[in-house]
Amino acid sequence: xxxxxxxxxxxxxxxxxxxxxxxxxxxxxxxxxxxxxxxxxxxxxxxxxxxxxxxxxxxxxxxxxxxxxxxxxxxxxxxxxxxxxxxxxxxxxxxxxxxxxxxxxxxxxxxxxxxxxxxxxxxxxxxxxxxxxxxxxxxxxxxxxxxxxxxxxxxxxxxxxxxxxxxxxxxxxxxxxxxxxxxxxxxxxxxxxxxxxxxxxxxxxxxxxxxxxxxxxxxxxxxxxxxxxxxxxxxxxxxxxxxxxxxxxxxxxxxxxxxxxxxxxxxxxxxxxxxxxxxxxxxxxxxxxxxxxxxxxxxxxxxxxxxxxxxxxxxxxxxxxxxxxxxxxxxxxxxxxxxxxxxxxxxxxxxxxxxxxxxxxxxxxxxxxxxxxxxxxxxxxxxxxxxxxxxxxxxxxxxxxxxxxxxxxxxxxxxxxxxxxxxxxxxxxxxxxxxxxxxx
Numbered sequence: 001x002x003x004x005x006x007x008x009x010x011x012x013x014x015x016x017x018x019x020x021x022x023x024x025x026x027x028x029x030x031x032x033x034x035x036x037x038x039x040x041x042x043x044x045x046x047x048x049x050x051x052x053x054x055x056x057x058x059x060x061x062x063x064x065x066x067x068x069x070x071x072x073x074x075x076x077x078x079x080x081x082x083x084x085x086x087x088x089x090x091x092x093x094x095x096x097x098x099x100x101x102x103x104x105x106x107x108x109x110x111x112x113x114x115x116x117x118x119x120x121x122x123x124x125x126x127x128x129x130x131x132x133x134x135x136x137x138x139x140x141x142x143x144x145x146x147x148x149x150x151x152x153x154x155x156x157x158x159x160x161x162x163x164x165x166x167x168x169x170x171x172x173x174x175x176x177x178x179x180x181x182x183x184x185x186x187x188x189x190x191x192x193x194x195x196x197x198x199x200x201x202x203x204x205x206x207x208x209x210x211x212x213x214x215x216x217x218x219x220x221x222x223x224x225x226x227x228x229x230x231x232x233x234x235x236x237x238x239x240x241x242x243x244x245x246x247x248x249x250x251x252x253x254x255x256x257x258x259x260x261x262x263x264x265x266x267x268x269x270x271x272x273x274x275x276x277x278x279x280x281x282x283x284x285x286x287x288x289x290x291x292x293x294x295x296x297x298x299x300x301x302x303x304x305x306x307x308x309x310x311x312x313x314x315x316x317x318x319x320x321x322x323x324x325x326x327x328x329x330x331x332x333x334x335x336x337x338x339x340x341x342x343x344x345x346x347x348x349x350x351x352x353x354x355x356x357x358x359x360x361x362x363x364x365x366x367x368x369x370x371x372x373x374x375x376x377x378x379x380x381x382x383x384x385x386x387x388x389x390x391x392x393x394x395x396x397x398x399x400x401x402x403x404x405x406x407x408x409x410x411x412x413x414x415x416x417x418x419x420x421x422x423x424x425x426x427x428x429x430x431x432x433x434x435x436x437x438x439x440x
């Protein structure tokens with residue numbers, strides 16, 4: 001029998017993350033009277049029937065299966081979007097506001113707070129470091145963990161979250177061993193680091209678009225990790241070890257300093273095990289939710305991955321010497337001006353958790369920046385500052401750290417932490433009268 005187009009409906013379903021979700025929804029819809037076929041494409045169910053379909057029955061079937069939809073999401077035309085633009089803006093604003101409030105109330109930057117790890121740290125402290133930084137891991141990679149760990153709705157299994165975390169631990173350990181074996185021979189340039197970060201940013205960007213339903217990304221089966229059942233969670237965990245994550249990069253540098261495969265692998269294993277409890281809990285959370293709660297978690301995770309992809313894109317471009325924020329109008333009220341004297345201009349700064357300080361200097365005169373660092377303010381993120389513009393790379397230690405360069409052209413320049421997460425400005429002007437003279 002030829003099916004009339006009026007008996008073909010497209011249903012947008014929220015709270016779906018994997019092929020198990022799609023199978024569950026399809027099975028629920030196939031049980032409806034008169035339905036002759038159901039096909040799933042992303043978060044859209046195409047339902048075909050020999051007779052007019054009842055929207056209320058479709059909604060009931062999907063909700064009974066544990067997912068979320070309503071009659072406004074049923075149409076005769078295909079639409080992929082699982083989230084409205086005002087919802088994207090609202091969630092983004094909430095993320096920014098929460099980050100701002102935590103920073104202002106507690107002085108804690110949730111994205112840059114990375115413990116410093118040096119050669120004197122014990123193996124026990126490496127595990128504790130993993131525990132402490134797992135909050136950062138959940139914020140930066142937790143949404144990916146949710147995506148990898150999700151079972152079909154109604155399943156209370158921990159198999160996917162465990163497999164995902166097992167893949168992470170194995171990946172971290174192997175990478176730690178390899179960089180430890182290579183030891184001091186390995187040197188990752190800023191350019192290579194930038195390329196790696198940009199690749200990760202694009203991966204996260206398209207993953208977010210796919211989760212939001214904006215695009216339907218169909219990878220060849222060989223590369224479609226999510227199509228590989230529970231093995232996909234393990235494979236995604238393995239790939240997580242290649243993410244340019246702040247704490248992970250700091251630990252990889254520590255493993256590099258050991259100069260030993262066994263010591264490097266052990267260090268990364270202990271760190272990885274420390275991150276497991278909170279990461280495992282965040283992955284298990286999605287398998288304990290149904291309906292609207294599951295849909296809300298999915299929307300927040302999708303937007304968070306999208307926001308972080310732009311943040312990571314900016315970091316990658318900075319590592320390649322491109323600061324996209326330079327096109328924005330700059331204000332200089334908070335800048336520290338150099339003091340001219342004896343042919344040198346000196347600037348004194350105090351290190352903060354997420355800032356080195358912004359400065360204004362004179363063109364053509366050697367600059368001497370004295371950056372004072374209290375031991376308690378040094379983290380695994382701000383313990384090194386670099387500038388592609390002026391070619392300096394300075395390790396930060398307790399006390400006074402000296403940074404020297406000579407600006408030859410006026411303009412706005414950037415210097416960052418070694419992970420390009422902290423960004424500060426150097427304003428170069430040609431106006432000697434602007435600056436205080438030393439000894440005056």
